[in-house]
Amino acid sequence: MADFFKKIYASFxxxxxxxxLFITGLAAYxxxxxxxxxxxxxxxxxxxxxxIIQAAxxxxxxxNKKIVKNSMPDKPSVLVANHPSxxxxxxxxxxxxxxxxxxxxGWPFRIIFYGKFIKHAGYINSDNKTAAEIIEAAKDKLNQxxxxxxxxxGTRQKKIGRFRSLAFAIAIAADTYVxxxxxKGLDKMLPPGNYMPTVAPIEYVQMPAVKASDFNFEAxxxxxxxxxxxxxxxxxxxxx
Numbered sequence: 001m002a003d004f005f006k007k008i009y010a011s012f013x014x015x016x017x018x019x020x021l022f023i024t025g026l027a028a029y030x031x032x033x034x035x036x037x038x039x040x041x042x043x044x045x046x047x048x049x050x051x052i053i054q055a056a057x058x059x060x061x062x063x064n065k066k067i068v069k070n071s072m073p074d075k076p077s078v079l080v081a082n083h084p085s086x087x088x089x090x091x092x093x094x095x096x097x098x099x100x101x102x103x104x105x106g107w108p109f110r111i112i113f114y115g116k117f118i119k120h121a122g123y124i125n126s127d128n129k130t131a132a133e134i135i136e137a138a139k140d141k142l143n144q145x146x147x148x149x150x151x152x153x154g155t156r157q158k159k160i161g162r163f164r165s166l167a168f169a170i171a172i173a174a175d176t177y178v179x180x181x182x183x184k185g186l187d188k189m190l191p192p193g194n195y196m197p198t199v200a201p202i203e204y205v206q207m208p209a210v211k212a213s214d215f216n217f218e219a220x221x222x223x224x225x226x227x228x229x230x231x232x233x234x235x236x237x238x239x240x
Contacts, residue, residue, distance in 0.1 A: 006199040010060035010189065014197050017056035021049055025113035037120035043098065046121055050093035057087065057202055060189060064201040067094050073209045076142045077177040080167050082160045082232055083151035084187035091183055091204050092149055100147040103134060103166075105154075122146070131166055138170040147179075152225060156192040160233060168224040171212035180207045180228050182235035205235050 028045050058065045079092055079100065089108075092100060102118070106127035109115040119125070124137045138148045148170065152163035171178045181204060188200035210231075215224040233239065 003198065007196060009062075010197040010199050013056045013059040014190075017052055020052055022113075024049065024052075025117075029113050029116065032117075032120070039120065039122050042117055042121040043101075046117055047093055047098045050090035053087060053090040054094050057186075057189070060197050060199060061185070061202045062199055066201075066203040068203065068205040069095060070206040070208055072097075072179065073177040075176055076145055076147050077179050077209060078138075078142075078167050078171040078174075078212075079147050079149040079179050079181065080152050080163075080228060081149075081181035081183050082236065083153045083156050084158060084160075084183060085156060085190045085192070087186055087190060088151065088156075088183055089149075091181065091186075094204050095181075095206055097147060099145060100149050101141050102149045103138060124148075131169070134166060135170050135173050139174045142170075142174045142176060152229070158187050158191050160229070160236065160238060163225040163229040165221040165225045168212070168215070168228070169221040172216055172221055172224070174212070175216075176212055177209040178212060178224065178228055179209045180231050181205065182207065182232045184236060207231055207235060 032042065076099075079097070081088060081091065089102060089104075101122045101124060103124045103126055104118070106125055109119055109123075109125050122141060124134060124141070126134055129137070141148050150167040150170075152165075152167045153161040154164055155161075168178060183204055185200045185202040188198070189202065190197040210224070210228060212224065215221065215227075
């Protein structure tokens with residue numbers, strides 16, 4: 001019974017956030033349709049939307065949400081995190097990182113309003129692209145001064161899965177940094193397959209940046225992927 005009331009409590013804030021996102025999304029759609037889609041403006045709008053989601057998470061966690069920050073590198077970097085929940089994409093906004101784009105599969109680009117926004121914000125649709133094409137597209141974004149966010153597991157998972165090497169190949173090719181983030185608690189608040197959240201404590205941890213140039217050798221992207229996965233696992237308290 002206690003679990004039932006926790007779901008009702010958390011779902012109230014989730015539904016409120018969804019309604020607000022739909023209303024503001026509709027208004028923004030009309031606005032951008034009228035004045036045109038300017039990338040930076042759209043990214044700022046997505047940042048504001050992400051802040052609404054994070055506010056809902058604060059309430060749904062009963063104010064038990066913790067942010068652990070670290071210093072960001074002095075150049076655009078590749079941001080990576082574990083991927084336990086639908087809400088993960090918005091976690092980076094808790095660190096006040098506005099100038100970012102994500103690499104994502106095709107389905108988010110088909111979501112009403114949101115898909116249009118992420119397309120015009122410069123997010124990279126990985127569907128029907130080769131690894132080389134994604135790397136070049138990501139390098140172009142980094143050269144524009146934008147961080148590139150990727151979930152190396154490739155899909156939402158309750159337990160941290162294998163890290164694919166693409167994010168790390170991008171960082172090595174661009175001679176930049178990988179900044180790892182550990183997302184704790186969202187696997188309990190809204191695990192894969194669930195549509196309504198429950199109460200759970202949340203913690204986002206930003207770890208020190210990892211220099212891609214330290215892995216600029218044969219199969220370095222694979223070794224960097226394992227290294228960063230180990231860092232995140234240790235932060236999650238999981239054995240690799």
